[in-house]
Amino acid sequence: MSGRVLVGVKRVIDYAVKIRVKPDHSGVVTEGVKHSMNPFCEIAVEEAVKMKEKKLIKEVVAVSCGPQQVQETIRTALAMGADRGIHVEVSAKEYESLGPLQVSKILAALAKKEEAQLIILGKQAIDGDCNQTGQMTAALLDWPQGTFASEVTLEAGHVKVVREIDGGLETIKINTPAVLTADLRLNTPRYATLPNIMKAKKKKIANVKPADLGVELASKLQVLRVDEPPQREAGVKVESVDDLVGKLKEAGRI
Amino acid sequence: NVFHSKAVSPTSAVPRGFRVLPGFQNESAFKIIDQEINPHVDQWEAEGKFPAHRIFKILGNAGILGVNKPVEYGGLGLDFSYSVAVSEELGNIRCGGIPMAIGVQTDMATPALARFGSHELKTEFLLPSILGDKVACLGVSEVGAGSDVSSIMTKAVRQGDEYVINGGKMWTTNGTQADWMCLLANTSDGPPHRNKSLICLPMDLPGVHIARQIDKMGMRSSDTAEVFFDDVRVPSKNVIGKEGMGFTYQMLQFQEERLWAVANTLTTMDIVIQETIDYTRQRKIFKMPVLHHQTVHFRLAELQTEVELLRSLLHRATALFIKGNDVTKLASMAKLKAGRLARELGDSCLQYWGGMGFTNDVLVSRFYRDSRLISIGGGADEVMLGIICKYMDTLPK
Numbered sequence: 210m211s212g213r214v215l216v217g218v219k220r221v222i223d224y225a226v227k228i229r230v231k232p233d234h235s236g237v238v239t240e241g242v243k244h245s246m247n248p249f250c251e252i253a254v255e256e257a258v259k260m261k262e263k264k265l266i267k268e269v270v271a272v273s274c275g276p277q278q279v280q281e282t283i284r285t286a287l288a289m290g291a292d293r294g295i296h297v298e299v300s301a302k303e304y305e306s307l308g309p310l311q312v313s314k315i316l317a318a319l320a321k322k323e324e325a326q327l328i329i330l331g332k333q334a335i336d337g338d339c340n341q342t343g344q345m346t347a348a349l350l351d352w353p354q355g356t357f358a359s360e361v362t363l364e365a366g367h368v369k370v371v372r373e374i375d376g377g378l379e380t381i382k383i384n385t386p387a388v389l390t391a392d393l394r395l396n397t398p399r400y401a402t403l404p405n406i407m408k409a410k411k412k413k414i415a416n417v418k419p420a421d422l423g424v425e426l427a428s429k430l431q432v433l434r435v436d437e438p439p440q441r442e443a444g445v446k447v448e449s450v451d452d453l454v455g456k457l458k459e460a461g462r463i
Numbered sequence: 464n465v466f467h468s469k470a471v472s473p474t475s476a477v478p479r480g481f482r483v484l485p486g487f488q489n490e491s492a493f494k495i496i497d498q499e500i501n502p503h504v505d506q507w508e509a510e511g512k513f514p515a516h517r518i519f520k521i522l523g524n525a526g527i528l529g530v531n532k533p534v535e536y537g538g539l540g541l542d543f544s545y546s547v548a549v550s551e552e553l554g555n556i557r558c559g560g561i562p563m564a565i566g567v568q569t570d571m572a573t574p575a576l577a578r579f580g581s582h583e584l585k586t587e588f589l590l591p592s593i594l595g596d597k598v599a600c601l602g603v604s605e606v607g608a609g610s611d612v613s614s615i616m617t618k619a620v621r622q623g624d625e626y627v628i629n630g631g632k633m634w635t636t637n638g639t640q641a642d643w644m645c646l647l648a649n650t651s652d653g654p655p656h657r658n659k660s661l662i663c664l665p666m667d668l669p670g671v672h673i674a675r676q677i678d679k680m681g682m683r684s685s686d687t688a689e690v691f692f693d694d695v696r697v698p699s700k701n702v703i704g705k706e707g708m709g710f711t712y713q714m715l716q717f718q719e720e721r722l723w724a725v726a727n728t729l730t731t732m733d734i735v736i737q738e739t740i741d742y743t744r745q746r747k748i749f750k751m752p753v754l755h756h757q758t759v760h761f762r763l764a765e766l767q768t769e770v771e772l773l774r775s776l777l778h779r780a781t782a783l784f785i786k787g788n789d790v791t792k793l794a795s796m797a798k799l800k801a802g803r804l805a806r807e808l809g810d811s812c813l814q815y816w817g818g819m820g821f822t823n824d825v826l827v828s829r830f831y832r833d834s835r836l837i838s839i840g841g842g843a844d845e846v847m848l849g850i851i852c853k854y855m856d857t858l859p860k
Contacts, residue, residue, distance in 0.1 A: 223489060223493075225497065227741075243489065244489070245489035246489070246490060251490065280485075284485035285485050285489070287486075288486035288487075288490075288491075289486070400490070400491050400524075400525050401486040401490050402491070402525045402526040403487060403525060403530065403539060403549075404526040405526075406484050406485070406486045406487050406491065
């Protein structure tokens with residue numbers, strides 16, 4: 210096994226920012242808005258770096274797809290302990306319609322090229338909330354997948370994954386190479402220290418084009434319209450349980 | 464969306480920091496502030512003290528306390544522009560007291576030690592301060608001497624290989640929690656600018672009395688002490704650099720102190736403007752949002768303009784400084800403007816919050832109280848004006 214782990218990191222609007230819909234309803238305002246690494250991607254990076262620190266794997270490669278700015282996100286992964294980065298160049302225009310299927314194709318191609326033993330991704334991105342890329346990537350590669358991982362144990366030739374599922378926790382054992390997606394409780398990502406941020410400046414980021422990987426970016430999906438969630442209406446106060454039941458019947462709820 | 468939108472972050476098409484360090488602003492500084500500091504600020508403001516040892520250790524582990532300090536003592540050996548970048552991020556803390564306390568640790572109590580201290584002194588005091596293991600404070604101002612530093616009365620009299628210290632210090636930020644003080648004292652009877660020395664003073668020595676914690680109108684999460692020295696004995700090797708050079712050493716770091724203070728104030732001013740916009744957008748008066756009244760959005764535009772002007776001055780002065788230029792005039796101008804703009808901005812924005820602005824539940828009223836100090840501490844406005852006039856050659860001869 211190569212001992213190499215590929216970690217996908219996505220640049221998203223920071224979780225603390227108040228999202229505004231563009232006046233033309235084509236999307237949300239991203240211009241000049243604070244961006245950072247997708248929180249689940251941070252957890253994925255942390256897990257890979259911990260594996261390296263435990264000497265279970267040899268190299269952590271951080272990958273991001275997008276325009277020039279995603280290099281900042283790759284640098285953050287390097288500051289957290291990734292060894293090198295790959296920037297898959299996608300123009301700003303193409304990035305608007307870039308979705309999980311294209312990213313999965315890119316990651317699958319890279320995993321083969323880099324002879325990766327593991328791909329670790331965040332379970333979903335906080336902008337798209339798709340929760341598809343990990344699963345699609347595994348399917349394209351015909352690799353096993355351990356999604357919604359809250360605990361990962363890497364052993365020779367396989368991985369034990371504890372998954373967070375609706376009913377509780379499920380433990381599975383899958384062979385490597387495999388795709389894992391990180392859930393919230395997998396770990397607590399380290400703060401990138403300033404010394405490591407400065408060291409990360411010297412680590413290499415390679416530039417790759419999707420065409421070099423044989424990937425077509427054209428999307429079969431088109432976003433028609435983006436709207437804000439409906440404003441929360443005022444509630445109604447009732448005096449008694451009977452009133453409550455009456456109102457619910459009126460509203461056709463029961 | 465699993466993560467709920469909570470804090471308000473300023474939006475701007477222009478990168479706000481002097482240095483953009485991928486991983487630092489968003490994933491490191493913002494996270495530390497957002498997770499370890501801001502959730503507790505209201506409580507610490509009410510209690511009158513933040514836990515300096517705990518917070519400084521977290522910052523020390525992140526490498527934030529020794530940005531421009533020597534690598535041999537745990538620092539990063541970077542130039543001052545990186546210190547400014549860190550200071551800009553600290554403006555995201557929802558009070559003025561904690562950034563101020565951090566600034567004392569990083570850019571007021573330690574620069575002279577880093578530059579002129581002996582290896583032994585640096586190992587004992589600088590290294591742990593950068594690591595966040597020891598809390599530092601600065602002992603310069605006294606009850607009888609603030610702006611007029613040369614008239615301080617604290618004496619350190621040489622006896623054998625010790626100094627015996629008598630006197631007191633005032634306005635000592637971190638004073639009730641500090642492990643050591645960078646103390647300025649008279650060590651001889653010579654001319655007032657040449658008879659003072661900087662001494663590394665452990666705060667647990669017999670004779671050091673924390674007389675009281677001062678009850679201040681603002682900066683309430685920063686503990687400020689009045690300290691007395693009663694025959695305190697300290698080894699003479701604890702003098703930083705040369706005896707008699709203390710006054711000069713302190714003056715050398717004023718440019719950095721002042722630019723550092725401006726940096727975090729700018730970020731907080733951005734936040735206050737943005738929160739005022741958000742509040743007045745949803746608050747209705749006479750059937751329309753407060754923000755829609757021209758006097759309101761025009762005034763906020765004026766204030767934001769002034770913030771950007773001051774930001775440009777800060778970045779210009781910093782760029783010149785790291786190339787080795789003397790930026791005393793620009794730094795003094797920036798400090799002067801920061802104090803005055805913060806007061807103006809706090810006052811104007813608070814007005815638009817109406818009754819809510821007068822409560823202690825909002826950031827704008829805390830900013831109004833905290834920022835009043837900027838025109839007083841770290842060099843009063845009048846001192847800044849005197850310096851600028853000296854450079855303009857307009858002082859009476």
